[in-house]
Amino acid sequence: MSEKKKDSDWSVSEIQAAVDTYLKMLELELAGHPFNKAHENRVLRASALPTRTKSSVEFRMQNISSVLATMDRQPIKGYPPAKNVGPKVEHWIRDALADRGVQPGNPTVPTADEETLERRAAALQKLEFKEPPKGIKKPKKAENSRTVFVRDPGVRAWVRNEANGHCEGCGEPAPFHKFDLPFLEVHHVKPLADKGSDQITNAVALCPNCHRRCHHSNDREAFTEKLYQRVKRLVAE
Numbered sequence: 001m002s003e004k005k006k007d008s009d010w011s012v013s014e015i016q017a018a019v020d021t022y023l024k025m026l027e028l029e030l031a032g033h034p035f036n037k038a039h040e041n042r043v044l045r046a047s048a049l050p051t052r053t054k055s056s057v058e059f060r061m062q063n064i065s066s067v068l069a070t071m072d073r074q075p076i077k078g079y080p081p082a083k084n085v086g087p088k089v090e091h092w093i094r095d096a097l098a099d100r101g102v103q104p105g106n107p108t109v110p111t112a113d114e115e116t117l118e119r120r121a122a123a124l125q126k127l128e129f130k131e132p133p134k135g136i137k138k139p140k141k142a143e144n145s146r147t148v149f150v151r152d153p154g155v156r157a158w159v160r161n162e163a164n165g166h167c168e169g170c171g172e173p174a175p176f177h178k179f180d181l182p183f184l185e186v187h188h189v190k191p192l193a194d195k196g197s198d199q200i201t202n203a204v205a206l207c208p209n210c211h212r213r214c215h216h217s218n219d220r221e222a223f224t225e226k227l228y229q230r231v232k233r234l235v236a237e
Helices: 011-029 037-044 054-070 087-099 112-127 154-162 209-216 219-229
Strands: 185-188 205-206
Touching: 011 037, 011 054, 037 054, 037 154, 037 209, 054 087, 087 185, 112 154, 154 185, 185 209, 205 209, 209 219
Parallel strands: none
Antiparallel strands: 185 205
């Protein structure tokens, strides 16, 4: 049996074959149809990628998820984005996606979907803000089985960047990282349900504990007043 190649040796044609299989699975997932990742992995290795291992193909699929996430495109849920995609591999994946009609989305577009909002905010956090986002003064309700509001991913990204990895309520560092960024939850001081705005003057970046405190603690009103004193950009609405 021939020796298995290293991941760094992947060719353009191999990347293209992996992208083709990935997009086929993604199309099925978005349409709500079942598919078997392990089966598709075997088929791919039995045809276009005979020198690759199961784990190597799995990791390459995660690379494709990572590139799609940076393009503001929905990746396959079962393939979490891999960290540290090599620049050459990322370039080839982007080219293969573009050749197949997959173009970058716009991460600045407001959305009511929490998963999409989080992905777009993370993408924007890694860009340079020339000025604070305008946000949405009167967020609109979206059609859903529960009440949700359309929000600006730029506001979420900007507020988190201003917090610089520390909770604006207690001052402690973010408890963990997500998308390679310190994770803080963005809280609207005047709730959107009470006609609060989705603007930086009504939003703070909090650790999960302080966020719950704002909603559920006995001293939530007093704690909210302290936020107005502590975070100078806040404006009471």
